[in-house]
Amino acid sequence: MLKVKRVFITFLIIIICFLLQSTVFQNLEFASIAPNLMIIVTASFGFMRGKNEGMVIGFFCGLLMDIMFGVGSLIGFYALLYTLIGYGNGWFKRLFFAEDIKLPIALIFGSEFLFGIVNYLLLYMMRSKFDFLFYLSRIIMPELVYTVLITLVLYQIILRINQKLEAEEKRSASKFV
Amino acid sequence: MKTKKPNPLASKYWLLILSVICVLLMVLSFVSDGKANTPLQVIADYTVVPMQKGINHVGTWLNDLADNFETLKTVKKENQKLQEQVDSLTIEKNNLQQEQAELERLRELYKLDLNYSDYEKIGAHVIANNGSNWFSTFTIDKGSEDGVKVDQNVMAGSGLVGIVTKTGPHWAEVRSIIDDASNVSAMMLSTSDTCIVRGDLTLMQDGVIRFEQLAKTENRIEVGEQVVTSYTSSKYLQGILIGYVSEIHDDANNLTRSGYITPAVDFTHLQEVLVVTKTKAEMTKQ
Numbered sequence: 001m002l003k004v005k006r007v008f009i010t011f012l013i014i015i016i017c018f019l020l021q022s023t024v025f026q027n028l029e030f031a032s033i034a035p036n037l038m039i040i041v042t043a044s045f046g047f048m049r050g051k052n053e054g055m056v057i058g059f060f061c062g063l064l065m066d067i068m069f070g071v072g073s074l075i076g077f078y079a080l081l082y083t084l085i086g087y088g089n090g091w092f093k094r095l096f097f098a099e100d101i102k103l104p105i106a107l108i109f110g111s112e113f114l115f116g117i118v119n120y121l122l123l124y125m126m127r128s129k130f131d132f133l134f135y136l137s138r139i140i141m142p143e144l145v146y147t148v149l150i151t152l153v154l155y156q157i158i159l160r161i162n163q164k165l166e167a168e169e170k171r172s173a174s175k176f177v
Numbered sequence: 178m179k180t181k182k183p184n185p186l187a188s189k190y191w192l193l194i195l196s197v198i199c200v201l202l203m204v205l206s207f208v209s210d211g212k213a214n215t216p217l218q219v220i221a222d223y224t225v226v227p228m229q230k231g232i233n234h235v236g237t238w239l240n241d242l243a244d245n246f247e248t249l250k251t252v253k254k255e256n257q258k259l260q261e262q263v264d265s266l267t268i269e270k271n272n273l274q275q276e277q278a279e280l281e282r283l284r285e286l287y288k289l290d291l292n293y294s295d296y297e298k299i300g301a302h303v304i305a306n307n308g309s310n311w312f313s314t315f316t317i318d319k320g321s322e323d324g325v326k327v328d329q330n331v332m333a334g335s336g337l338v339g340i341v342t343k344t345g346p347h348w349a350e351v352r353s354i355i356d357d358a359s360n361v362s363a364m365m366l367s368t369s370d371t372c373i374v375r376g377d378l379t380l381m382q383d384g385v386i387r388f389e390q391l392a393k394t395e396n397r398i399e400v401g402e403q404v405v406t407s408y409t410s411s412k413y414l415q416g417i418l419i420g421y422v423s424e425i426h427d428d429a430n431n432l433t434r435s436g437y438i439t440p441a442v443d444f445t446h447l448q449e450v451l452v453v454t455k456t457k458a459e460m461t462k463q
Contacts (some may be wrong), residue, residue: 069309
């Protein structure tokens with residue numbers, strides 16, 4: 001029952017963040033840049049819950065991006081990228097403490113930077129657009145800064161929800177001992 | 178029975194499985210040219226798209242609310258300016274009416290039955306923008322069940338916005354002409370010289386798009402010249418306004434010219450668009 005609740009709530013978080021990213025935040029752009037909420041969700045579940053969950057959540061986040069805003073008719077590109085990011089963040093579960101905000105920020109910063117670089121390399125450099133410095137300064141860095149700013153708020157919400165769920169799971173587990 | 182110890186290899190296998198699924202999806206969608214994506218797009222139709230439509234209504238309402246706060250002063254000033262514009266447009270209209278009559282007479286003479294200016298269109302709302310900052314595509318609230326098909330042209334007002342690239346039952350994705358992957362075959366209205374209009378992310382913040390490969394002929398192209406879709410395009414219908422030339426220069430090879438175009442459509446405030454219900458392929462087949 002609790003597992004169903006967790007899956008449902010996680011699903012809800014992904015959908016809400018996707019909707020915010022594609023509608024509301026497109027109107028709250030700074031320098032025509034919108035933040036990347038899907039990275040925040042994927043990365044934070046990765047280091048909070050471990051590789052497996054990070055991976056699966058990343059897969060669904062990416063798949064959603066692919067279906068609605070995929071590169072041409074290609075499906076699976078963002079799914080793979082987000083899966084790997086979720087898995088990578090899972091490695092840091094051992095270092096993660098809820099009270100510490102430095103590690104989450106650093107990890108989300110890293111993930112977002114990687115995301116930007118891969119996007120540039122595969123979608124732009126492959127089409128012989130070599131002006132890397134322009135894309136770095138106008139797209140990758142602003143998106144990075146904006147995303148990290150949003151992280152300060154969004155991460156706290158995701159953290160609270162996760163803590164509440166974990167507390168409930170612990171309680172029901174101790175009942176059966 | 179104790180709880181199972183987590184298998185250290187398990188997550189690696191999971192990663193492998195998910196990666197293989199992703200790669201398979203990529204291959205499948207690439208090989209089938211997007212046709213295999215239909216089931217996934219139907220899922221989106223029932224999950225994300227209805228909610229995007231709802232949020233969009235709220236967003237439009239908020240936008241309208243913000244517009245109401247424009248001061249009386251600016252409105253008055255604008256009114257005066259518009260009045261002047263009405264006067265000048267009336268004169269222009271009279272001139273055009275005369276020319277229209279002449280055109281009709283000449284058309285009859287030539288027995289031209291194809292009238293490019295009257296394409297049948299359906300209206301649609303923009304409900305979401307591309308979630309990434311790398312491409313400029315957006316989602317509209319009409320899909321294949323409303324008659325929207327891939328490769329149909331999308332307009333706003335009198336200008337070209339883009340082309341439909343993906344359809345679900347009740348939504349469709351449109352790639353705008355300012356998108357970095359967009360190429361439109363275009364021509365100068367007065368001289369019919371063809372060129373390629375290419376979207377470019379590096380120019381997006383300046384509000385212009387690039388045109389290239391305009392043959393350097395003795396025809397003079399002035400700044401302000403209208404650029405429309407050309408007769409040679411395989412996907413874009415002929416004669417839709419793209420924008421106005423804002424800068425033009427000779428290329429280093431001295432054979433071609435290139436420059437910048439200011440689009441006729443304001444892409445930052447796109448809310449309603451018109452989808453032309455016939456594709457070029459259907460038009461030419463007739």
